[in-house]
C-alpha cells in the first residue's frame with residue numbers, strides 16, 4: 001500500500017484557506033483519490049475540545065507558552081488519531097492549517113521562537129511535515145475587507161488580536177516559506193475563488209504526478 005500524501009493550506013486570517021481546502025479536497029476526490037479534509041486546531045474530538053479552550057479562553061486567557069503547548073497538544077492528538085492512520089492506509093490529507101501556523105503565530109508573532117515551536121512539534125507529533133504546504137498570500141487591504149464582512153465584531157481570541165500581531169504573522173509566514181522553498185509554494189490568493197483554486201491545483205500537480 002502506497003502512503004498517501006499530506007497537503008496543508010496556510011495563511012493569515014481571511015485568506016480564503018478554508019474554502020480553498022474544501023475545493024482542493026473535492027478536486028482530488030474527482031481524480032479517484034480517497035481524501036480526508038480536516039483542520040487545525042481540531043480534527044479529532046480531543047483537539048476540537050482544545051480548540052474551544054484556545055479560541056474562547058476561560059479566565060484571563062493563555063500566556064504565549066501555554067498557548068503554544070495547547071496547539072502542540074491538539075496537533076499531537078490530530079496526528080496520532082487521524083492524520084497518520086489516513087496516510088498509512090493510502091488516503092490523502094488536506095489540512096486547513098498545520099504546524100506552520102504555530103511557527104508564524106506562536107513562534108513569530110507570539111515571540112516563542114521557531115526552535116521552541118519545532119521542538120514541541122518533535123515531541124508532540126514526531127516532527128511530521130506535510131508533503132507540500134500551500135501558503136495563500138492575500139493583499140492586506142483585501143484581508144481587512146473580507147474580515148469585516150465575515151466576522152463583524154465576532155472574531156475569536158486570536159483572530160481579534162492587533163493589526164501589528166497579524167502583520168507579524170504574515171511576515172513570519174513569508175520568511176518561513178522563503179527559507180524552505182522545497183516545502184512551500186506561495187499562491188497568489190487575490191482574485192476570484194475559482195482563479196485561486198486553479199492556481200492551487202497547478203501548485204499541487206507535481207505532488208499528484210509524483211504519487212500516481
Ligand code: TYD
Nearest residue numbers: 012013014040041071097101102105158159
Ligand atoms: P479559525 O477560525 O480556524 O481561523 P481561520 O479561519 O483564519 O483559519 O481559527 C484558528 C485560529 O487559530 C486562527 O486565528 C489562527 C490560530 N492558530 C494559531 O495561532 N496557531 C496554530 O498552530 C493554529 C493551527 C491556528
